Amino acid sequence: MVSFDHRDPGTDEDTWTAALARPLPALDLDVDRVVVVAAHPDDESLGAAGLLATAAERGIAIDLIVVTDGEGSHPDSPTHSPATLALLRRRELIDAARIVGLSHDPLFLGLPDGGTDDYRDDIAAAVCATLDRSDADRVLVLSTWRGDGHRDHRVVGEVVEAVCVARGVRSRAFPIWLWHWGAPGDVPWHRAERLALPASARDAKARALEAHASQLRPLSAAPGDEPMIHAGMRAHFARDAEVFFAPEPSGEGPSVRAPSEAKGGGTVGQDYFDDMYTRHDDPWGFDSRWYEERKRATLLAALPRRRYRSAFEAGCATGAVTAHLADRCDRVLAVDLAPAALDRARRRLSDRENVEVRRAVLPDEWPEGEFDLLVLSEVAYYWGGADLDRGLAACVGSLAADGHLVACHWRHPVVEYPRDGDDVHDALAARGDLVCLVRHEEADFVLEVFGRPGARSVAAEAGLVP
Structure with a gap:
């Protein structure tokens, strides 16, 4: 982008x-x-x-x-x-x-x-x-x-x-x-x-x-x-x-x-996001671009389960995805590091009693608790150096035994980002404590859903196959 x-x-x-x-x-x-x-x-x-x-x-x-x-x-x-x-x-x-x-x-x-x-x-x-x-x-x-x-x-x-x-x-x-x-x-x-x-x-x-x-x-x-x-x-x-x-x-x-x-470089800090939100109310077009609307629908359709107990969304931005997660989860914790984004997310989600919006700098301030759904949408390529490994380890550490981790990232290089989306998904694929259940790949983005080893497919969970 x-x-x-x-x-x-x-x-x-x-x-x-x-x-x-x-x-x-x-x-x-x-x-x-x-x-x-x-x-x-x-x-x-x-x-x-x-x-x-x-x-x-x-x-x-x-x-x-x-x-x-x-x-x-x-x-x-x-x-x-x-x-x-x-x-x-x-x-x-x-x-x-x-x-x-x-x-x-x-x-x-x-x-x-x-x-x-x-x-x-x-x-x-x-x-x-x-x-x-x-x-x-x-x-x-x-x-x-x-x-x-x-x-x-x-x-x-x-x-x-x-x-x-x-x-x-x-x-x-x-x-x-x-x-x-x-x-x-x-x-x-x-x-x-x-x-x-x-x-x-x-x-x-x-x-x-x-x-x-x-x-x-x-x-x-x-x-x-x-x-x-x-x-x-x-x-x-x-x-x-x-x-x-x-x-x-x-x-x-x-x-x-x-x-x-590899591009390398450090993790992108708050100043970058503050600057983006100062320039535009919707800097990435979450609410104005068909591309974002379609990608959001693809992510939601890829979730293997109709309902989840507790979801954690890392980098929620203005809450465009969060609002849909709230419809399918008993509880949603959504975090971001940019105050302007959080203000807009809180306004969007003000009537959702099952959603908590919180400021956190990831991966350093990873929340405590266990989640059966973790969402990394357009966030992990901001993590430079060792932060990507730390962030993914934190994901796995807070993932419930029956939980799902969904990752979705833009594949084209961006000069300010220390990584490309493919770098993130290569790192996820290399982990021995995750297995891929869903993979959707396009020229512009890649979306994958992971579970712990032994996780079953949607048809298996529904009893359609052994």
């Missing part, structure tokens, strides 16, 4: 105008070739169209690599399939590229939108092949920024940075969503560089952005076809300059993660 919502008003451009008034070093554009690696069609126009137009005016050769077709931009569209969107967005990008002065069509890799982490080698190979046609001393490589809060932007930024470091090539990254979700304190100013844009480059950028109509205007009047980039967001790209970030110096900040390496 991305760590922002494009529907939010976001940071006002006036805030950035004041912050960007500080002096920044100028980006050195004294090169023979510019290579731009965009995660999606429109990234290059939003983040670097002014630079591209400037480069084209100076006679600098330009190569544009587009990693995905952006087919996932409108997942709930009733009028445009992903294949239709992919074709539309390619056409828009070709038009935008011509406006800023590219002399040949972009290189489209066609990798899955949202799934770039599984194709790092393909991205690296495309960048290397393009660099092989360039003089490394006179080339500048640009990419989406690894800190932008979008997984595809992160992956592309990491791969490009790693390739350029290995080959001794200068690279810079352009932020896009940072201007929406961030504040001046989130910017690595010590690595920021500025490219002033002449009037001709600003005009070309404005026209290039207009070419991406599928992102700026509704696809139709139907729900699910709303624009991805609202007017407040677009204001960030009408400036008279573009900002780029130099790579982190060796030894500073997180290292680039190879595809086979």
Whole structure:
């Protein structure tokens, strides 16, 4: 999941105008070739169209690599399939590229939108092949920024940075969503560089952005076809300059993660969640997204038993799942570490006498008692280091002899999370004190129900099989 919502008003451009008034070093554009690696069609126009137009005016050769077709931009569209969107967005990008002065069509890799982490080698190979046609001393490589809060932007930024470091090539990254979700304190100013844009480059950028109509205007009047980039967001790209970030110096900040390496990192703390709830009443779309409603129904349908005595829900958030658990359990204890989430959960569950909502930091403050149902829904990938093992051990320790542990997690990587959902379920599968009774796997999430060794299937408990 991305760590922002494009529907939010976001940071006002006036805030950035004041912050960007500080002096920044100028980006050195004294090169023979510019290579731009965009995660999606429109990234290059939003983040670097002014630079591209400037480069084209100076006679600098330009190569544009587009990693995905952006087919996932409108997942709930009733009028445009992903294949239709992919074709539309390619056409828009070709038009935008011509406006800023590219002399040949972009290189489209066609990798899955949202799934770039599984194709790092393909991205690296495309960048290397393009660099092989360039003089490394006179080339500048640009990419989406690894800190932008979008997984595809992160992956592309990491791969490009790693390739350029290995080959001794200068690279810079352009932020896009940072201007929406961030504040001046989130910017690595010590690595920021500025490219002033002449009037001709600003005009070309404005026209290039207009070419991406599928992102700026509704696809139709139907729900699910709303624009991805609202007017407040677009204001960030009408400036008279573009900002780029130099790579982190060796030894500073997180290292680039190879595809086979675990993400690592510490457990996500309360500040992260406080920030998310400050920005949006429903930051993960628990109450607004069909994806969440459907996943919740799948989780409830997977529970092997119609009724439970006592349930514990770890990380209840605003109580969307809790309300349904209350219908099937004599008692429910729901905990979370974010006060804003707990306030909303208490309001939602105020008429449920069988539910207790409590603040707790897990796994350190694991509740006492025994439960015949434990729910880990979208929570365990926040546990870094040894906390995952401690949390799972606590689950098993409080699980009744006839109890069930249900785990459900998003499978795509998120830059802020120390683990992926598959890491969590691999750890569960490796435990000798649990057996899997139910497994439901999709491209986006995995859901499993575990019991203690010897636990019986639903049909066995119902007497339908021995």
